[in-house]
Amino acid sequence: MVSGGFKRMMLTSAALCLATAGAAIAETRLILGEAGPNRGARAASLQHFVDEVTARTDGEVVIDVQWGGALFKANAAVGSIADGVADLGTIISVYFPQEMVGYGIADLPVLNSDAWVGMRATDELMRNSEAIQASLADQNLVYLGTFTTSAVNIGCKDAAIRSVEDIEGLKVRGVGAYGDTFRDFGANMVPMSIYDAYQGLDTGLLDCSQGYSYAVGALKQEEVMTSYTLLNWGQVGALGIFINKDVYDGLLPEVQTAMGEAGVAMADKLGELITADNEAAIEKMREAGVEIIELDEAERDQLVEKGAAYVEAWAERAGGVGLDGAALLEEYDALIAKYTAERDEQGYPWTR
Numbered sequence: 212m213v214s215g216g217f218k219r220m221m222l223t224s225a226a227l228c229l230a231t232a233g234a235a236i237a238e239t240r241l242i243l244g245e246a247g248p249n250r251g252a253r254a255a256s257l258q259h260f261v262d263e264v265t266a267r268t269d270g271e272v273v274i275d276v277q278w279g280g281a282l283f284k285a286n287a288a289v290g291s292i293a294d295g296v297a298d299l300g301t302i303i304s305v306y307f308p309q310e311m312v313g314y315g316i317a318d319l320p321v322l323n324s325d326a327w328v329g330m331r332a333t334d335e336l337m338r339n340s341e342a343i344q345a346s347l348a349d350q351n352l353v354y355l356g357t358f359t360t361s362a363v364n365i366g367c368k369d370a371a372i373r374s375v376e377d378i379e380g381l382k383v384r385g386v387g388a389y390g391d392t393f394r395d396f397g398a399n400m401v402p403m404s405i406y407d408a409y410q411g412l413d414t415g416l417l418d419c420s421q422g423y424s425y426a427v428g429a430l431k432q433e434e435v436m437t438s439y440t441l442l443n444w445g446q447v448g449a450l451g452i453f454i455n456k457d458v459y460d461g462l463l464p465e466v467q468t469a470m471g472e473a474g475v476a477m478a479d480k481l482g483e484l485i486t487a488d489n490e491a492a493i494e495k496m497r498e499a500g501v502e503i504i505e506l507d508e509a510e511r512d513q514l515v516e517k518g519a520a521y522v523e524a525w526a527e528r529a530g531g532v533g534l535d536g537a538a539l540l541e542e543y544d545a546l547i548a549k550y551t552a553e554r555d556e557q558g559y560p561w562t563r
Contacts, residue, residue, distance in 0.1 A: 239466070240273045241458070244292070244300035246285035249278040252425065252488050253358050256481035257301070260356060260452065263473035268466055274299075293351040298458045301358075304449030305387065310350060312528050313343040316543055317357070317448035319525055320388045320518030322511075323547050324362040326489075327482030327559055329448045332546035333357045334478055337451075338471070340542070342534050353459045356474025357451035360423050361485050363389045364442050366501070367419035368412045371438035373504055375513045384408050384420040387447060388521035393421070395517050409435055425485060428492030433499040440504040441493075443511050445518075452477075483561040 245257060261274040283291035286306045291297060304311040304318060317333040337343060337354045347354060363386050365372060370381060379397030383390065384405070394400045398419075403411050405426060411417035412435040420432070427433055452474065459467065497503055506514075526536030557563055 238271060238273060239462070240275060241298040241454075242282070243274050243276045243452075244280075244282035244288070244297035245276055245278050246280040246283070246288065246301060246303075247278070249276075251429070252481060252484035254278075255484055256358065256477050257452070259480040260473050260477040263476050264470055267469035267473055272462075272466055272469070289350065289352070292453055292455055295455055295457070297455075299355065299452060299454035301450065302352075302453050305447075308528070309532070311449065312525070312532055313337075313340065313346055313534050313539065314354075314449045314451070315525060316529075316539055317359070317446075318387055319522050320392055320445045320515070321522060321540075321544070321547075322515050323445050324443050325551065325554065326359050326361040326446065326485050327479070328547060328550040328554055329446050330357050330359050330478035330482060331475075331550045332543060333359075333448050333451075334475060335546050336539070336543050340539065343539075346532065346534065347453070348456055351456045352453045353456050355452040355454055355470055356477045357448065358478075358481055359446050359448035359485070360450070361425065361489055362423065362442070362446050363421055363444060364424060364440060365419050365421045366412075366427055366432060366436040366439040366496075368415075368417075368435055368437050370418045371502065371504060372419065372440045372506070374507070374510045375517075381418040382416065384411060384417050384422075386421045388518060389421055389445065389447075391521055392514060392518040395520075406430065408432060412436065423489070424492040425488035426492075428488070428495050433492075433496040433501050436496070436501050438502040438504055439493070439496050440506055442506050442514065443508075444506075444514050479560045482559065486559070 247254060261276060264272050264274055282297050285303050288300055288302045289307050289310050292300045302311065304314045308315065314337065317329065323329050334357050337357065372378060375396050378393055381398050382401050383393050383398040384403045385391065385393055385400050390400055401417055403417065405422050408417060408420040408422065409430055409432050412420060412432065493503060522540065526540060529536030529539065
């Protein structure tokens with residue numbers, strides 16, 4: 212295993228190259244591991260991060276993205292980045308419930324359905340919480356930027372969810388605590404990936420599938436859905452970019468700042484892309500004859516109330532690793548309110 216100090220020395224010495232006109236400049240080349248493919252809104256926002264880092268460092272830092280799990284699979288990301296298999300990369304919290312318990316706050320079924328608001332709230336929490344930073348440092352990691360899968364909604368075939376009473380008895384593919392909450396309302400949960408949900412709905416193995424609007428469009432699930440309920444509830448947002456701390460500590464302060472700023476810009480870019488993709492997907496559903504239902508606020512509030520048990524369970528887990536879960540939840544709620552107000556007063560960054 213290459214030590215952190217030797218790795219930094221290699222990065223510095225091996226990255227020297229000659230610029231045009233014979234002037235020598237130092238170029239640092241970093242390797243980023245990404246388990247997903249190079250397509251879709253998240254991939255585009257990741258590429259935006261890469262390009263922003265290079266631009267903000269005047270070309271001194273170049274990031275080489277290894278897509279599709281070429282360096283490591285999603286369930287090996289924490290150890291692979293910490294050990295230097297890649298200099299930085301994407302970590303999905305759900306694969307690491309203990310190591311990433313602090314970051315897991317972004318997966319909780321709290322009232323937070325706006326993709327941009329959720330990302331900016333999560334991003335500020337991750338940057339400002341000394342306790343979360345210390346927990347990551349113990350794992351040789353530093354947080355750089357966050358993604359989201361956007362709001363969790365639910366599509367059904369020959370069924371429709373207009374109230375929480377409609378949930379009972381349905382065969383449902385769930386998403387994390389959102390699925391657990393549906394189970395508490397009487398749904399029969401069916402373990403199935405989102406990629407198999409089309410067949411599940413088509414054959415009757417599923418009545419309904421929780422998921423994300425853009426994913427419905429990408430997987431053509433509107434072909435086997437008759438209704439789609441906008442829950443206006445919450446999202447899954449604990450996936451983002453982290454860097455090996457030894458590598459990070461070896462970077463100049465201005466480069467560290469540039470990477471952090473690029474991480475914030477990445478959230479803004481994904482917010483723009485995924486919001487547009489979700490709107491387009493819902494319109495595609497309408498055109499296919501799928502009934503679009505917006506869950507009444509009173510019904511939605513019952514989901515939030517029932518899901519609170521899973522928020523409390525997270526706080527207990529956080530306490531088990533030395534984090535003040537209640538304090539983090541209070542701060543997170545305040546940040547959601549902050550960015551909701553900014554959106555309402557100023558609009559999204561890409562519309563200003």
